[in-house]
Structure formats: C-alpha cells, structure tokens
Amino acid sequence: MVQVKYSPSKFIVSKLKSICPRKGTEYFALIGFIIILSIILMAIFAPFIAPYNPIKKVGGILEEPNGRFILGTDGLGRDIFSRIIFGARTAISVTFLAVIISLSFGVLLGLLSGYIGGKFDSIFSLVMDAIYSFPGLILAIVLAAMLGPGILNTAIAIAVIYTPTYFRMVRGLVLSLKESLFVEAARAIGAKDRTIVFKYIFPNVISSVPIVLSLNAADAVLTLAALSFLGLGLPAPTPDWGFDLKAGHAYLASKIWWPSTFPGLMIVILTLGFSLLGEGINEILTPELRR
Amino acid sequence: MASLKVYIVRRVLLAIPMIFILLSIVFLIMRVAGDPVSAILGGHAPQEQIEQIKQQLGLNKPIIFQFFGYIGQLLRGNLGRSLIWGQRPVVNEIWDHFPATLELSISSFLISIIIGIFTGTVAATHRNRFLDHTFRLYGIITYGLFIPWIGIMLQLLFGVYLGLLPIGGRIGTLMEPKSITGLYVLDSLLTLNFDSLVSAIKHLILPSVTLGVYLSGIYTRLTRTHLMETLEKDFIKAARARGLSERAVIYKHGLKNAFIPILTMMGLQFALLLVGAVLTEITFSWPGMGTLLFERITYRDFTTVQGIIVFFALIVVTVNLLVDIIYAYIDPRIRY
C-alpha cells in the first residue's frame, strides 16, 4: 500500500493548480492572501509585536538602523519599526472602513437604481458616472481637506470616490438580470419587488464582488497613502505610512534614507497584496480556455 | 454618418450635467470649512478688516446667490478671479500652470507607452516562459506602486547619492527658453537653445519616469493579451508561411491589431494620468496644476479650485468623448 502523506499546503496548491490555467498564476491569490493576512495580524497584535511605543520618543533623533532600532528612528526619536507596525492599524482600519462604506452604499444604490429604473435611475447614474470618470484623488483631496483629519472623515472621503465603482457594476448586473427568466417567473408567482431584489437578484450579484473588492482595496490603500502624504489624513502623532513617508522626505538631502523608505515599502506591499489577491481570484473564477 | 453626428451630440449633451454635478459637489463642499480671507489674514489682521474684505469679495452673500452667480459667470466663459493675493483671473492662474502639467503628462505618457508596449511584446513572444511571468508581474506591481515613494526612491538614488539629476523644479536658474508653447523642451528646440534643452530634459527625467513606470503596467498587460490573441490568428500563420521575418510579423501585423484597444485604454487611463500627475508634481515640486490645486485648497481659494475642477472635468470629458467617438466610428454597432 502506498501511504500518501496528507499535507494541507500541498493540497491547497494542487487545488489551485488545477483551477488556474496559466502556470505560475496559481500563486497570485495565495501570496496576496498571505500578505494581507500578515498585515492584518500585524495590526491586531501590534502592541505585542512592536518593541516600542510608536508615538513616544525612545531614542536619538534620526538614528540609523542599528541594534536597538532595526529600522532606525525618525525626526522625533520614535522607533520606525514600531511605527510601521502600528501603521498597519491605520492602513487596515481606514481601508476596510472605506471599502465597507462604499460597498454598502454602492451595492445598495446600484440594486435600487437598476431595479427601479426611470428618473431615479437616470439621476443616480448621472451622478455616479460624473464621480467615476473624474480623477478620484482630486475629489478625495477636496473632500478630505474640508472634512478635516480623522479616521472616519478620511474613510468617507475615500468611500465617496469608490462608491460609483460598485454602483455601476451592480447596476449593470441588475439591468441584465431584470429581464431574465427566473425574475419573470418570480414576478409571475406574485413575489414582491423587495423580495425579488434581495432574494433573487442580490445573490447573483454578490459573486462578482470579491474581485472588485480586492482591487478596490488596493486603490483605497493608495488613496489613503496619498491623502496622508498631503497631510490630509489622520492627525499626528498617529502612525501612518503615508504621513511618515512625507515626513521622511525632508531629510532626503542629508542622505537620511530610512524614515521614508520603509513606510513607503509597506504601502507598496499592502497594495500588492490586494492586487495579487484580486488578480488571483480573477484567475480562479474566470479561467481562460486552455491552449 | 448621420447617426454618428447624433451620437456625438448626445454624448456632448450628457457631458454638461456631469460637469455641473462635479462643480456643485466641489462648490458646496469647499464652503463648509473656512474661507480664503481668514486663511490669509487670520490671526494677523483685525476681525473688522477680515469681515470687510469678505464683504468686498461677496463671500457673505447666501450660498445660493453665490452659486448661481458663479454658474452665470461660467456660462459666459468667465472663470472668475482668485480670491486671494493679487486676485488674478483664474484663467491666467490655470494658464500659467497648465503647460508644466502638459509637458509632464506627455513625456510620462510616452514613456509609459514605450515601456508598456515593449514589455508586453516581449511577454507575448515568450509566452509562459520566464520573461512572460516577469513582465506579467511587472504589470501587476506597477499598478500598485505608490508614486511619491517611487519618486522619493529615485530622488535618493539619482539625485542625492549619485548626484546625477536634479530632484525638483523644472529648469535651472535663468535657463528658461523663450516662451512659445510653454513646454520647455519644445521651446528649447524651437529656439535652438541647447543649454535650456539639456536643463529642461534633466529636470524632466525623474518625474516622467516615475509617472511613466506607474502607468506602463496596464499597457504591458494589454499589449501582451492582445498580441497573444492576434498571433494565434490565421493570417499570422499565413504571413509566416509567406516567409515574413518574425519581427515584421510582430510589429507590422501583430501590434497593429492591438492598437485599438490600446488607444481606448489611453482614453480610459486619462483620469489616472491626471491623478498621477498631481502626486508626481507635489513630490518633485513641479509647478503644474497639481501643485496649484493643492496650494489653493489650503488657502480656500474657492474660485481657483472650482476653476481647476471645471478645467479638469472638461479635459476628462473631452478625452472620453473623443475615445468614444473614435470607437463609434470604427464599430458602428456601438451607436444606438
């Protein structure tokens, strides 16, 4: 008898391999997922992982990475490594908040607008299209500048520009489903509109959300970083990668590279995580014809 | 062709409410917190003085009045005057800063296309081999790169450590070429001013590469996908059979087909280009519209910010319109 050793990781990988048509792409979703999970864990367990208090001066000013401070200290003597770890909290919370807000509003409005149609739909579509086609960050900057600093305010500023993404996707699906047979059948048996929307259409719409969600989260991370970089995100001394990147920029000319490099790197990694996840899910769910 | 005209007209009409909506959003939002007079004089001039100047600028009138006044002005083609400092016409402010953004956008765009098409082609022709995976990954990574970070890393490497390139500004002291188009590189060429040309290019390199690399990813993927599809087609096999060199096959026949989707993607990417330009400008102290916008938001210069938003909206709408029209022209099924 041949004993096959059961290995969960091998199992996952082989499962992925069988789904993903293109060689190499099976790892995307996995890697993306691992990255995001790590950062979420970093955020949750920050107080346990971080060696120092991120908002207190714990060392000399702008110390190079050394034994005590593995990534060095910033302009106020705070440990950069600790700030990076706590920065994960800011990044994750604002991103999630923003995505949840835009998802909720976008999907809801998309469902309603698509189903109700008529004037309601025309107006909403127009507003959503206007926001969608306009360079998002610019609008977010204006919103964030007016709303002021804070986690909720920043999340709102970001959510506003991504709501149309969900709106359009959902509305499009609703429009196509509206005329489909099973909806007609539901109407024929006298189902109320509300039931049709939520019981029949919604579940079909939901399956397209994960990819968009992932890529959207990637965008949101970048937008948040941009807002903080411009000083419009969260109030100091909250550890925030975008803000720290900007703060470090001033020391560039003195060849002090560490305050900027590491926060920026984290932004890129987190974005990459979401992008890979999105791409990976895309591969899994929409396989290309094998050649 | 009549239906094409109708299509164009319909799209133009649709564009107007979109601009209106954006304008309204920005108009109202801006007035929520602070005003330009307090922003400039706050904490320095007596409150009386501040109130009086606000009066002069019409900022004490009810918002509805201000709004319709502005719309009326806008329809007559008047973007108003800045509310701060010299109160220059907004059009002048925009005109002063637009060429810088245009120059940055064009050069970044060219770089992104060149890199994108090149890498996409290589990826397509080395399908499923190492280079393909590398460039596919490149496509994904670049999409997620944070522009200020790339910019700062490049500044560190080329500006500070290697000392090869300047890290900010558009051109060296007293080196602006005679102004014809406002685009320094072009003006230097037109006036045969070699020193200016070199200075302008040196200053343009890092920002353009930053933005260009960021934008290139999407073109990599697009080129790769379409080129791959095209190369499977029969007429390619026929061309090969006829003895055409591989290079001719790829460039002449393959890429030509990928051209349309790339073109439409350019249009769709336009908003992304503007966003990227704003971040790049701020990172490199490039004196363009992005820098202007950010500065004026800080000072609550309502009219200038509104003017910039309207300007951006117009550009975006125009570009989208052009793309749609080209598409409709090529594919009659789109018009309805």
Added chain:
Amino acid sequence: MKARRMGIFKVILVILPLVALYLTPATASASTTKPIVLGTTDKITVLDPAKTYDFYTWEVFHNIGEGLLKYKPGTTELMPGIAKSYRVSSDGLEYTFKLREGLKFTDGQPLNAAAVKWSIDRVMRLKLDPSWLVSAFVKKVEVVDNYTVKFVLKKPVSFFPSLVTTTPYIPISSRSYPADKVAEPTVGHYGPYKIKKWVRDVELVLEANPDYYGPQPKSKLFVVKFYKNAATMRLALETGEIDVAWKSLRPIDIKSLKSKGKQKILEVPGPYIRYIICRCNKPPFDDVRLREAVAAAIDRDRICREAYKGTVKPLYSMVPMGMWSHIDAFKQEYGERNLELAKKLLTEAGYSKEKPFEIELWYTPTHYGDLEADVAAIIKESLEETGLIKVTLKSAEWATYAAKFIAAGTMPIFLLGWYPDYIDPDDYTTVFLHSKWSPDMGVFYSNPTMDNLLDKARTEIEIKNRTELYKKVQKLMAKEAPVIPLFQGILTAATQPNIEGVILDPVMLLRYYLIYRK
C-alpha cells in the same frame, strides 16, 4: 543585415544624448556679470503695497522700493529714506516729512509729495489687507509743497516713525498702478533695484537702479529663485546653483550644513515668535490658576532641542529678545519650568490624579511648518508630566483653524505664531492683551490695568518711559498668562563662503543691495 544596423542605430540614439547631458554645464553659461542668486521657499504673493501683507513680498518691496524712513542695517535705528528729514508737532498729531528732490519712479513719474499722498490715499481707499496699518492711525495726508508732505494722525502714536517704514507706506507711481484696483506692474517703484524680469513663482531678476540717490547696489544683477521645497533648495545650495539660501531651511538641514562646514551659516535672533493662546472669557481658562499651571508646566527647552534641533530659542515674554524693553517675564515668574507649582495650582483648582484637568489643545499641522505636530506632541507630554493633566490633541487645517478661532472662539487653548508688522513692542502686546483687540486673536482677555498701561505706552514719546511701561505690561502678562510665549525663531541664512554683505537684523527684511561676491 538591415535589422542589425537598425539595432546599432537605436543604441547610438540612446547613448548620444546621455553623453551630451554630461558634457554640458548645469547652470547658465558664463555671462559678463555673474549675478548673485538667492533661493527662497517663500513666494511673492502680490506686487502691490496696498494689498500685500506677507513678509517675503515686503522684503521685495524694500529692495525695489524705499520708504520715507528706513532702518540702519543691522540695527533698529531709524534713518532718513526718501525723506531727508521730518518734524513732529508738539501734540504728536502731525508728522511733516521733507522729501529728497528730483527723484523719479522707474516709469518716469516724479516722486514728490503728491505722489506720496496718492499712494497713501490709495491704500486707505482700497481698504485691503494691510490698509489698517494706515487707516487705524492716519487721519489724512496733506501736500504742503512739492517736496513736503504732512501726515495728520487720529491720535498721537509714538511708534509712527516705525510704521512709516512698512510697505503700505512705500510710495508707488500712479502711472503704473491703477487708482482703484490691485495691479502688479514691474515698473513704477523707486529703490536701489529695479525689476528686470519677473516670472511668478519661478524667479525675480533685479538690476541696479541708476537713478537711485544713494550708493549703488553692491551687485548689479540679483536673482531670486523660488523653490517649493526646502530639500531641493538645500541641494541647490550645495551644488552651487544658488549663492544664498534664505527662508527657510529646515532645522535638520541647517544642522547638517553646519557640520559639513562648507557654507557659511549666519544666525541672529529673529522677531518671529510662537506661543500658546488661552481663551480667557470662558471655562476652563477663565480661571487664572489653570493658565498659570500651564505656563509653569511648559517645557520650552525640550521643544527647542527636540523638535527644532536647537534652531530656535526659548522665549519668556511676548516681546521678543533683541527688542528694547524685553524682560524674561515668564522666567521671572515661573522659572524655566516649575512642575511643583503647576501641580499645586491644579490641586488648588480641584484636580487630582483620578480627576485630571482635561484640555483640548489645538494646533495646525502645516501652516507653521511641518514640525508643528511634533511641538504639540511635546507640549502634551510636558503637561501630562504633572500627572494631573490629560491633553487631547486636536488639529485643523489652517483655513479652518483661522476661521474657527477668530470667528467663534471655539478653541480653549491653541498654538499660534506672530511676525511683526512694525518693529515696536506695541505690535507684540496690544493686539493680544488689550481688551479692544484681544478677541480678534481668540484671547478674549480684558483687564483695565493692562489697557491703561498699553494706551499710555502708545502715546508716551520718551523711550525710557515707554520701556518702563512695557516692562510693567510684561510682568502683568506673566502673572495672568493669557498668552504663553514658547520660543523665538532664529533668522538663518546659508551662503557660499565667498559671499559677503548678508546682514541679518530684527527687521527681518534682507537687503539684497548689500550682498556681494568677494
């Protein structure tokens, strides 16, 4: 074969420009007179004395223009400018200036008494940002004869001569400036330099004015280059692209340049101050003990050392160091820092470890430079060291900040800064401490004794007497602590080793016409 040639050609096409790039010089090719280039991160806001109200544009006006009186470089002593002498009437209400004869603006218009009257009237008539510096004091201007002009004041004000040196009082030509709106012509001024070229936010090119009555500028051609970013400016200084870096190098860059030792670093205490304002008419800071507690617990040394890396100095009075009548009032009252006193006062006011004094400290993150968040963080920590205070930091972007505290007095305690309008203790005291004006600053402080002292100091002519009065003002201010001074800025200019003539003084307006290359 063809393909290979194409390949090589492409390679050459790429290499050639790179080679060319490195063979060419980075700066303008040699010209006959090499200009002095000054870099700054400030900007010219509007080139009209009736509208401009920021320090940098005022500096420009002091180089392309000149007032009736001016300060002797390096001092706060006044000396004749466009006016060769002046007389004050016995009641202190009339100042009569005799102008130098034969002066002409750069557009040809004669600079005479009528021109001076026209300029001042215009400032008052347009009623723009700095106009109160004229209208609050001047009733009218009269032309006595072609070269004699008389100012009639509303009330006697002993610092009027200092006022007269400020930019709104600098005459400009009616030929180039329209009578009833703001304009920015590059001619129509009279001063040591005239404008050769101005590219907004990029550069200002000045050339010596041959018609200037006084000594010609040391450097015939002077260029100001505007930077948006201090790091870029610092690099420009190090690569030799600029000769002088002025306003504002970052503390870290100043330190680094000092240690590198190649450039000259010049420093002098400046008249720029930073402070905390307490809202005195509403709880909690209507209780003077709590204000005193904060004043005692502040750690100025830490702020100067940590946030600013030693490039600013602790300040113990609203009247800056270097100005006559300055005394270290807060140090006399509270020492450098007195945590025990703070704790005592807080306990007296009823606070304890279980029930700490909760403060909402406001600051604005970018208007005063990006170290502000750090300053606020240090203040928070310093106050919390008493164990009896809990600080919540709040911030608002400048435009909101300015509207909020002025309009509504919403902030109980907040950070602010001050650049002087005119060089006189009055400008550092009255506006914060006098009941008539303190609401404008969000202080809402009202004390008749203080008002009396300030009013008297304004009208008193003898410096000796004024000094005594301002000393009393400062002592009272330290006791009541409606405002708490934190630190005073140091003016820093960094220059190439062969540059001379950069004279920094409390007036804070650099005189380009004194700078030259050895």
